[in-house]
Amino acid sequence: MRLTQGTFSFLPDLTDTQIAAQVKYCLDQGWSIGVEYTDDPHPRNTYWEMWGLPMFDLRDPAGVMMEINECRKIHGGKNYIRVVAVDSTHTWESLRLSFIVSRPENEPGFELIRNEVNGRSIDYTLRSYATEKPTGERY
Amino acid sequence: MDATPEVQRAVDLQGVFDASGVAEVLDQLDAELIGLGPVKGRIRELAALLLVDRARRDLGLEGRPPTLHMVFTGNPGTGKTTVAMRMADVLHRLGYIRSNHVVSVTRDDLVGQYIGHTAPKTKEVLKKAMGGVLFIDEAYYLYRPENERDYGQESIEILLQIMENKRDDLVVVLAGYADRMEKFFTANPGFRSRIAHHIHFPDYSIDELLQIANKMLEEQNYRFSPAATEAFRSYITVRMQQPHFANARSIRNALDRARLRHAVRLFGERARPMTSADLMTIEPAEILSSRVFKGGGVGPGNFGSELEQAEAA
Numbered sequence: 001m002r003l004t005q006g007t008f009s010f011l012p013d014l015t016d017t018q019i020a021a022q023v024k025y026c027l028d029q030g031w032s033i034g035v036e037y038t039d040d041p042h043p044r045n046t047y048w049e050m051w052g053l054p055m056f057d058l059r060d061p062a063g064v065m066m067e068i069n070e071c072r073k074i075h076g077g078k079n080y081i082r083v084v085a086v087d088s089t090h091t092w093e094s095l096r097l098s099f100i101v102s103r104p105e106n107e108p109g110f111e112l113i114r115n116e117v118n119g120r121s122i123d124y125t126l127r128s129y130a131t132e133k134p135t136g137e138r139y
Numbered sequence: 140m141d142a143t144p145e146v147q148r149a150v151d152l153q154g155v156f157d158a159s160g161v162a163e164v165l166d167q168l169d170a171e172l173i174g175l176g177p178v179k180g181r182i183r184e185l186a187a188l189l190l191v192d193r194a195r196r197d198l199g200l201e202g203r204p205p206t207l208h209m210v211f212t213g214n215p216g217t218g219k220t221t222v223a224m225r226m227a228d229v230l231h232r233l234g235y236i237r238s239n240h241v242v243s244v245t246r247d248d249l250v251g252q253y254i255g256h257t258a259p260k261t262k263e264v265l266k267k268a269m270g271g272v273l274f275i276d277e278a279y280y281l282y283r284p285e286n287e288r289d290y291g292q293e294s295i296e297i298l299l300q301i302m303e304n305k306r307d308d309l310v311v312v313l314a315g316y317a318d319r320m321e322k323f324f325t326a327n328p329g330f331r332s333r334i335a336h337h338i339h340f341p342d343y344s345i346d347e348l349l350q351i352a353n354k355m356l357e358e359q360n361y362r363f364s365p366a367a368t369e370a371f372r373s374y375i376t377v378r379m380q381q382p383h384f385a386n387a388r389s390i391r392n393a394l395d396r397a398r399l400r401h402a403v404r405l406f407g408e409r410a411r412p413m414t415s416a417d418l419m420t421i422e423p424a425e426i427l428s429s430r431v432f433k434g435g436g437v438g439p440g441n442f443g444s445e446l447e448q449a450e451a452a
Contacts, residue, residue: 052259059240060270062308067266 001109003041006082006098016065019083019101023061026085031096032056034086035067037079039138041107041128051075054086068101076102078139104130104139150194161186164228172218172225173354174347181338182222182229189233206335207235207310208302210278212317213340216386219314220274222340226312227272236310242268246280249294257290261297269308278313279323299329343386348375352390356421361398363421370423378431393429400425 004010014022026033033055036048051071055064064083071081081102086095108129115123130138156162165186168179192205207230211219224241231239244264251257265273275281281298283289302311313320313330317339324331343351349372356362363371374393378384401421405413 053263055263055266057267058269059238059267060308062237062269062305063266066269066305 020061023064031085034084037075037081159232173350208334209336211314216388217340223274237270240271243274257293261294279319366423370426397425
């Protein structure tokens with residue numbers, strides 16, 4: 001099941017040219033760009049691992065593309081990789097855009113877990129099939 | 140794709156030239172920079188090469204994209220940084236770089252202080268410069284043969300790799316004194332082979348320096364009185380013979396100090412009404428009271444650094 005997190009996730013995977021164009025847009029807005037990766041696709045997993053430090057004061061997407069490709073070389077196919085753009089202007093000071101740039105070939109999807117609590121009440125939660133295995137062996 | 144490639148397809152070189160807006164940059168270069176004849180000539184040659192190369196590519200005559208990394212040699216204050224900015228404009232208008240920004244760095248920005256510090260630092264600078272021009276001032280400091288554990292070498296290796304692999308994304312300009320750059324290239328042959336264009340910046344003549352001074356004053360709404368022009372000419376003549384002479388930069392410093400003396404003089408005469416001509420005109424007294432004329436101002440041992448020298452002059 002295809003993971004749909006972040007912007008553009010219902011579109012086909014972006015090509016490198018398209019990624020560069022999106023990054024260019026972010027840079028033109030003055031946002032700083034970070035590259036992050038994870039192998040835990042749970043929607044509540046907000047904090048992904050950072051690939052290096054966020055990049056400030058860039059003018060051109062080539063530097064970001066270089067980092068994305070470096071990250072793909074090590075984590076591609078075994079992890080999700082996303083690009084995040086952070087807006088530091090006052091009152092935003094937060095993420096403005098985040099999109100996946102690389103995903104594992106095989107995405108097993110999520111299991112719906114029903115849990116009976118307080119008599120006959122049921123609460124629901126999600127669990128990724130991938131996280132049955134320890135980190136590093138998931139994809 | 141074309142079955143008869145012999146059919147003459149024409150390209151309008153003049154049209155490409157006009158559309159690129161390079162003429163504007165070149166004219167600006169001529170107007171704004173005094174002297175530097177050989178440098179301007181080389182930039183025109185380079186612009187012609189790039190223009191023709193682009194026209195060739197438009198006609199499908201594929202060739203290797205030209206190597207654009209450059210080295211600027213010359214004494215301090217001869218306009219290397221300024222020309223680098225103009226060069227970025229030229230390259231940008233011709234479409235060889237995507238933006239006309241210049242990131243100007245020295246050794247401190249590239250080389251780290253402990254193991255593992257250098258690579259991220261160099262890469263960060265390179266990422267910032269991508270799409271534009273990376274200007275490395277006094278590049279020979281990157282290599283310190285006297286210290287074999289120096290991290291400069293690591294930085295050099297990363298630079299070389301990026302200069303080779305990311306030719307479309309980045310143009311590197313190295314700058315520094317001619318003799319020390321020569322030594323640097325002898326020790327790092329990899330650099331020499333990756334750099335296609337060597338531009339030497341000659342020192343300015345006295346007349347050119349005087350022109351530069353007048354231009355600088357004009358920009359700040361000052362002017363020399365005729366006698367002050369002569370005084371400043373003799374100032375330049377004397378100053379050029381003294382150590383630590385940094386061409387246009389020394390001129391700028393001298394003018395800043397003349398402005399200071401000018402202000403002090405006017406303040407001393409504050410009882411009388413001041414006209415705008417008074418406020419604008421620099422008189423010979425402001426020039427002639429410089430310590431440069433007193434001979435003792437610049438002696439080796441008296442003044443070690445450029446800064447102290449500048450204070451004294």
